[in-house]
Amino acid sequence: MKKYALIWLGIVVGISILAGCGTASASPLPTLAPTSPPPTAPTLPPPTVHDETAVAGATSIAQLPTNIPQPTATATPTITPSPTATPTATPIGPCDARMPQDDLFTIVTQTYGLSRDYAPQDLVLLTDYLPVEVTLGYPTELRQVALGPLIQMIADMQNAGLQPWILSGYRSYSAQAISWEKWNREEPERAAILSARPGHSEHQLGTTLDFGSPELADIVGIEDIEFHTYFYQTSEGIWLAENAHRYGFTLSYPRGAQELTGFFYEPWHFRYVGEEMATFLRDAGTYLTEYQLINQPEPCIP
Numbered sequence: 001m002k003k004y005a006l007i008w009l010g011i012v013v014g015i016s017i018l019a020g021c022g023t024a025s026a027s028p029l030p031t032l033a034p035t036s037p038p039p040t041a042p043t044l045p046p047p048t049v050h051d052e053t054a055v056a057g058a059t060s061i062a063q064l065p066t067n068i069p070q071p072t073a074t075a076t077p078t079i080t081p082s083p084t085a086t087p088t089a090t091p092i093g094p095c096d097a098r099m100p101q102d103d104l105f106t107i108v109t110q111t112y113g114l115s116r117d118y119a120p121q122d123l124v125l126l127t128d129y130l131p132v133e134v135t136l137g138y139p140t141e142l143r144q145v146a147l148g149p150l151i152q153m154i155a156d157m158q159n160a161g162l163q164p165w166i167l168s169g170y171r172s173y174s175a176q177a178i179s180w181e182k183w184n185r186e187e188p189e190r191a192a193i194l195s196a197r198p199g200h201s202e203h204q205l206g207t208t209l210d211f212g213s214p215e216l217a218d219i220v221g222i223e224d225i226e227f228h229t230y231f232y233q234t235s236e237g238i239w240l241a242e243n244a245h246r247y248g249f250t251l252s253y254p255r256g257a258q259e260l261t262g263f264f265y266e267p268w269h270f271r272y273v274g275e276e277m278a279t280f281l282r283d284a285g286t287y288l289t290e291y292q293l294i295n296q297p298e299p300c301i302p
């Protein structure tokens, strides 16, 4: 249909625009363990896994150290320590303490990025689980860990009379690289704010989605536009801002987050972090990147 063709055109442009999405890792939060799905998550059929883009060993660089060498001897009170008593362990640097890239809290900003080799291992195709009125037929992929909460959230939105669209999900490193090159070729002066460098998009995590609304075009006054800051004025945008945390989704780039994240306000861009963390962030009036950069050591830059 013409409408979908235009939507698709818009999405191709929109995908590039949507900066969002970076990388890097941080250490786990000390008091939160938000990995369990919301209690309302529905029972799901076995997912179809689409992991052809996965790269072997993608998570191997991010393991937390589990066996820090200790000194094996101490000097006697009256004798100078022998050479063998000296600890031989090298210092544990920030990169040695990186969070696995498939962790729900991995930091991704324009500064801190993901490995070019990282691809999630549990991607599913949303068209297998959601109606075309929601997916618009796009082959959007999402990590299975976020699928149940998403399906429940979409169902609740539809029951409330809303018409949420899902416009973008997982984006591979190479797809982001193509987008980045395109923007640098066509609008080099604005590329840095219109797109994320490859490895620096949260979409590479596979837990991040961009939502759309059929109301947006009328509000903005541009036919078939899919991404615009005015999404926050749509019925779907308002509902997501108020309720997404109850399903484990958090707004990655709220107003004023640019200094830390490198991205402007993106009211359509939500990342799954689990209900506990998402609710904590909302109640604290903060967002994931700010919380982690303040409370955790800086992640290393790969």
Ligand SMILES: [Zn+2]
Binding pocket: 018, 019, 020, 021, 168, 203, 208, 209, 210, 268, 269, 270
């Ligand atoms: Zn996005």
